[in-house]
Amino acid sequence: MRRRTYGGYRKPVAKKADSSKSVADVVRELKKISSPSSNYRERSLKIHGLICAKCAREFDYKDRHLLTVHHKDGDHSNNPSDGSNWENLCVYCHEDEHSRGLLGDYFSDEK
Ligand SMILES: [Zn+2]
Numbered sequence: 433m434r435r436r437t438y439g440g441y442r443k444p445v446a447k448k449a450d451s452s453k454s455v456a457d458v459v460r461e462l463k464k465i466s467s468p469s470s471n472y473r474e475r476s477l478k479i480h481g482l483i484c485a486k487c488a489r490e491f492d493y494k495d496r497h498l499l500t501v502h503h504k505d506g507d508h509s510n511n512p513s514d515g516s517n518w519e520n521l522c523v524y525c526h527e528d529e530h531s532r533g534l535l536g537d538y539f540s541d542e543k
């Protein structure tokens with residue numbers, strides 16, 4: 433009987449499913465996630481202006497990252513194009529608005 437040597441022979445390892453994903457695909461997916469939020473943000477700033485709805489502090493265009501979009505009804509997905517559910521709040525007022533407890537964790541993913 434001939435003895436077989438198995439040295440060096442390896443079962444083919446299952447390829448990673450992700451290896452077929454191109455960088456472009458990944459980027460596209462990331463955009464899918466982040467674009468709705470950045471979209472309504474810019475739109476709200478355009479509609480309501482670079483001013484805090486609460487303390488009336490005005491912001492320069494370069495400081496507009498300090499203004500955040502608050503959803504009046506607390507529903508993130510409610511984004512009417514006329515801006516009726518948005519309020520531009522500076523980060524301080526926005527935090528204050530949410531620190532009342534109702535929507536405490538809602539603020540963290542809003543920005
Ligand atoms: Zn403010």
Ligand SMILES: [Zn+2]
Pocket residue numbers: 501502503526529530539542
């Ligand atoms: Zn808010």
